[in-house]
Structure formats: C-alpha cells, structure tokens
Amino acid sequence: MERIQADANIQTLRHISSIFTETHEALDDLLEEVINTATAIVGVKNASLLLLDEKSHTLQFYQASGKKKGELKQFEIPAGMGIAGIVAETGKPIVSNDVQNDERWLRQVSDTVSLDVERLASFPLKAGDKVYGVVQYLDKKDGEEFTKEDEEILDRFTQMMARFFQVTQSREQLGKELDQLKQKTLQNYVIVGESEPIKECISQAERVADSKAAVLITGESGTGKELFAHLIHDRSRRQNQPYISISCGALPASILERELFGHEKGAFTGADSRKIGLFEAADKGTLFLDEIGEMPLDMQVKLLRVLQEENFMRLGGTHPIQVDVRILSATNRELEKCVQEGTFRQDLFYRINVIQLKLPPLRERAKDVPDLVSFFLKKHSQDQRPKKLDKGVLPHLMGYSWPGNIRQLENSIERAVVLATENELSRESFPFDDHQPPIDVDVGQSLKDASDAFRRVFIKNTLKSTSGNRTKAAKILEVQRSYLSRLIKELGID
Ligand SMILES: Nc1ncnc2c1ncn2[C@@H]1O[C@H](COP(=O)(O)OP(=O)(O)OP(=O)(O)O)[C@@H](O)[C@H]1O
Numbered sequence: 001m002e003r004i005q006a007d008a009n010i011q012t013l014r015h016i017s018s019i020f021t022e023t024h025e026a027l028d029d030l031l032e033e034v035i036n037t038a039t040a041i042v043g044v045k046n047a048s049l050l051l052l053d054e055k056s057h058t059l060q061f062y063q064a065s066g067k068k069k070g071e072l073k074q075f076e077i078p079a080g081m082g083i084a085g086i087v088a089e090t091g092k093p094i095v096s097n098d099v100q101n102d103e104r105w106l107r108q109v110s111d112t113v114s115l116d117v118e119r120l121a122s123f124p125l126k127a128g129d130k131v132y133g134v135v136q137y138l139d140k141k142d143g144e145e146f147t148k149e150d151e152e153i154l155d156r157f158t159q160m161m162a163r164f165f166q167v168t169q170s171r172e173q174l175g176k177e178l179d180q181l182k183q184k185t186l187q188n189y190v191i192v193g194e195s196e197p198i199k200e201c202i203s204q205a206e207r208v209a210d211s212k213a214a215v216l217i218t219g220e221s222g223t224g225k226e227l228f229a230h231l232i233h234d235r236s237r238r239q240n241q242p243y244i245s246i247s248c249g250a251l252p253a254s255i256l257e258r259e260l261f262g263h264e265k266g267a268f269t270g271a272d273s274r275k276i277g278l279f280e281a282a283d284k285g286t287l288f289l290d291e292i293g294e295m296p297l298d299m300q301v302k303l304l305r306v307l308q309e310e311n312f313m314r315l316g317g318t319h320p321i322q323v324d325v326r327i328l329s330a331t332n333r334e335l336e337k338c339v340q341e342g343t344f345r346q347d348l349f350y351r352i353n354v355i356q357l358k359l360p361p362l363r364e365r366a367k368d369v370p371d372l373v374s375f376f377l378k379k380h381s382q383d384q385r386p387k388k389l390d391k392g393v394l395p396h397l398m399g400y401s402w403p404g405n406i407r408q409l410e411n412s413i414e415r416a417v418v419l420a421t422e423n424e425l426s427r428e429s430f431p432f433d434d435h436q437p438p439i440d441v442d443v444g445q446s447l448k449d450a451s452d453a454f455r456r457v458f459i460k461n462t463l464k465s466t467s468g469n470r471t472k473a474a475k476i477l478e479v480q481r482s483y484l485s486r487l488i489k490e491l492g493i494d
Pocket residue numbers: 188189190191192193219220221222223224225226227228332406407410
C-alpha cells in the first residue's frame with residue numbers, strides 16, 4: 001500500500017512538473033490548474049494562493065479553489081498576521097491540525113466567507129531568500145490530519161511552484177528591461193533639428209519612404225546617413241519587415257559576396273552548411289548598403305545584376321531566388337566623381353540613385369546645435385540630472401566647424417559629461433582646435449548661409465574681445481546696439 005502511494009505521488013509530481021515546463025498558458029490559468037492538481041493529489045478540500053505585495057507588505061488572495069474564491073479576493077492580510085501572514089514573514093511552513101484552537105488563526109476571513117476549516121497546511125512560496133507569497137491547503141477530504149508525508153509532498157510542490165514563479169517574475173523583469181532597451185534604441189533614432197535644411201531632408205525622406213524607389217543618402221561623415229536610412233524604413237510599409245544593414249567598405253569582395261548572396265553546402269572549402277545571405281534575409285524588407293562607394297568593381301557588377309533582375313543565386317546554387325527588397329545606400333564620397341574616374345559603375349550609380357537625399361553638414365545648420373546639445377546632454381547624463389552649459393559655451397559650439405559633424409558633437413558632449421566634476425560644463429570641457437577654419441567657404445551653399453556663418457563667428461569673436469559687453473561690441477562693429485542684439489538673436493549666438 002505504502003509503495004503504491006509513493007508511486008502515485010511520483011506520477012503526480014511528474015505531471016505537475018510537466019505542467020510547469022510544457023504549458024504556455026497565461027499565468028492565471030496556469031496557477032488555477034496547478035492549485036486544482038494539488039487539491040486532487042493530496043486529497044485536500046481547498047487550496048489558495050496569496051501573493052505578497054512588497055510595497056504594502058500585505059498578502060492578497062490571488063487564486064483559490066472552490067466556491068469561495070471570488071469572495072476571498074477581497075481580503076488583504078498584513079504580513080505577520082494570521083497563519084498565512086506569519087508564514088510570509090518567517091518564510092517557514094506551518095501545519096495546524098486544529099485551527100479553531102490555534103491562536104494564530106485569523107478567524108475573520110473564514111468567518112466572513114462562512115468557510116468551515118479544521119486543518120490547515122500553509123507553505124511559503126519562496127525562491128532563494130525571496131518570499132513571493134503563501135500557498136495554503138485547507139482540510140483533507142477524508143477528514144484526517146495532515147501527515148508528515150502530506151506535508152513533504154505539499155512542500156515540494158510549493159517549492160516547484162515558487163521556482164516557476166521566480167522564472168515568470170524574471171521574465172517580467174526581462175520584459176521591462178527589453179522595454180527600456182527599446183526606449184533607448186528609439187532614442188537613438190530620434191532626428192533632432194528644426195533648421196530648414198534638416199526639415200527639408202526629413203520631409204523628403206518621409207515622402208519617399210513608401211515607394212520602393214532606391215534612395216542614395218549622401219553627406220559627410222557623421223551627418224546622420226544611417227539615421228535617415230532607419231527613418232525611411234520605419235516610415236515605410238515595410239516597417240515590420242526586416243531592416244538589414246551591411247557596410248560594403250569593411251569586407252573584402254569574396255566575403256561581401258557570400259554575405260550578400262549566401263551559399264549552398266559545399267560551395268567552397270569550409271562551407272559545411274547552407275547559409276542564407278542578406279538579400280534573402282531582407283526579403284520584403286529593406287537592405288541598407290552602407291559605404292557603397294567602397295564596393296569593389298567586380299562586386300558592383302554582381303549587385304547590378306540582382307537589382308536589375310530581382311533574383312540571384314546562392315554561391316554554388318543552381319536555382320534563382322526571387323526577392324523583394326528595397327535598397328537604400330549611403331556614401332560620403334562624391335559618386336559622380338567616382339563614376340568619372342572609373343571607380344564606380346555608371347549603370348549601378350543610376351540604379352541606386354533614383355532619389356538622392358543630401359544631408360547637410362552641421363556647420364551649415366548651426367541653428368540646430370543648441371537642440372542637439374541638450375538632446376545629447378540628456379542622453380549621456382543617464383539617470384542623473386542633465387548637466388548645464390556655462391554661459392558662453394553654446395556660442396563657442398555654434399561657431400565651431402564640426403568636421404566630424406553630429407557624431408563629433410555627440411562624442412564631445414559625452415566626453416565632457418563623463419569628465420565633468422561640476423554640474424556646469426565650462427568652455428574648457430570642449431577643447432577644440434581653434435586653428436580649425438571656423439567657417440566653411442566651400443562653394444555649394446547659398447550666399448546667405450555662408451554670410452550668416454561668417455557673421456556668427458565674427459560677432460562672436462568681437463563679443464569675446466569685449467567680454468560679452470554688447471555696447472562696446474556694437475561700437476567696434478560700427479552698428480547700433482539694438483541691431484547687434486537682433487543679429488545675436490537671429491543668428492542664434494546666445
Ligand atoms: N539629426 C540628428 N539628431 C540626433 N542625432 C543624430 C542626428 N544625426 C546624426 N545623429 C547621431 O550622430 C551619430 C552619427 O550618425 P550616423 O551614424 O547616422 O552618421 P553617418 O552619416 O552614417 O556617418 P558615417 O559616414 O561616418 O558612417 C549617430 O550616433 C546618430 O544617432
């Protein structure tokens with residue numbers, strides 16, 4: 001008899017552990033099923049699960065078997081009170097075979113819901129040192145006392161439940177962390193800037209997003225080409241499909257080819273399994289070919305073929321594979337020049353350059369510097385209060401030529417924040433090489449932009465020489481003080 005009993009228990013425990021490992025049901029349904037199973041195996045009449053709310057330090061009925069379960073949910077039991085409260089507080093089980101004469105028993109609950117209880121086994125839902133709640137088993141169907149053996153089974157059972165709980169809780173925690181990560185990633189894709197040139201770029205990117213037209217994003221290093229590639233994908237109908245990016249300059253031709261097109265098993269020495277390439281991985285989505293100007297000529301031919309025919313073969317493959325991929329590319333080279341010099345194929349240039357998005361260098365939109373600065377200050381201050389800039393630092397940053405564009409600005413802010421000992425960042429936190437020509441006199445910008453850039457630096461330097469005294473500066477510049485103030489405002493110097 002003993003033996004059969006033990007076997008039956010092992011069976012039941014197996015059954016329970018399969019519930020824990022195999023089911024993907026919602027937590028509520030799962031707990032309900034578990035409680036019901038426990039009720040069945042030890043032959044208890046009722047069971048309930050109470051969870052500990054860490055903030056209020058109270059136990060709340062989460063699940064209960066039997067008819068009273070709805071009513072029970074209204075109760076909150078302070079930790080330390082009643083048998084369940086003591087179990088939650090101490091983390092130790094309590095078995096009471098005569099609760100009516102047990103002074104720890106909290107009569108109030110059972111009386112209110114008219115539940116006659118004679119015996120009770122109460123176990124902490126505990127993993128490591130953490131108590132998540134309490135599981136209670138009330139009375140046995142045969143009216144007998146809880147035996148040592150019952151106690152052992154119920155204890156093991158509760159421990160299993162606790163482990164499950166721990167996993168679920170850490171899953172929730174994981175979910176929260178993922179959300180935070182997502183927020184952070186989203187922050188990485190924010191495009192800051194209110195200046196006309198950047199607004200025009202954003203609007204152009206939004207207009208082309210929905211078509212399948214190939215877009216070539218050009219601009220100096222650090223102007224946000226990759227950021228705009230993301231923007232186009234995110235605003236397109238392909239937003240929930242893959243976005244795959246590859247830097248064409250970083251890889252030798254043979255590896256780039258394998259990466260893009262994939263290969264069959266045995267296609268070359270070392271190809272011991274089939275691998276799909278990025279074109280296949282990006283099917284229905286977007287493929288971003290970064291630094292396309294660096295692509296070797298023989299790869300350019302292969303790429304052109306795929307773009308023309310919309311199909312390709314894996315290396316060593318015999319069947320053409322059809323794909324639907326939107327191509328975005330980027331370069332900081334002047335591809336027209338490369339075409340003339342013969343380092344970039346003209347036919348490929350036409351294919352990838354259906355629409356060209358030209359991103360302006362930062363020095364041509366110094367007006368955006370203040371917004372960018374506060375965005376990066378916030379981003380790099382982590383959870384602390386963002387640092388502030390000393391007076392005079394912003395004009396210094398606006399007058400600088402930023403050869404590395406926004407990336408350089410971001411890096412300088414990050415560096416300044418990390419090294420800062422004060423709450424305010426001083427001019428010394430941004431030790432730029434002032435011999436750098438502060439204004440861009442290259443052709444390609446409007447006369448107004450060029451003269452604004454010049455005026456910004458000139459006025460700033462004059463103000464510096466008068467220690468910020470506008471009256472003196474106006475005298476030197478031979479303009480009215482009010483006009484100088486207007487210029488300072490318009491050019492965003494202060
Ligand atoms: N308008 C903007 N607002 C906020 N952050 C920006 C903006 N433009 C660029 N950045 C940030 O500046 C950094 C450089 O941008 P990105 O990598 O897109 O430049 P890139 O043009 O691709 O540079 P490279 O040619 O060197 O590859 C990134 O961290 C990006 O998030």
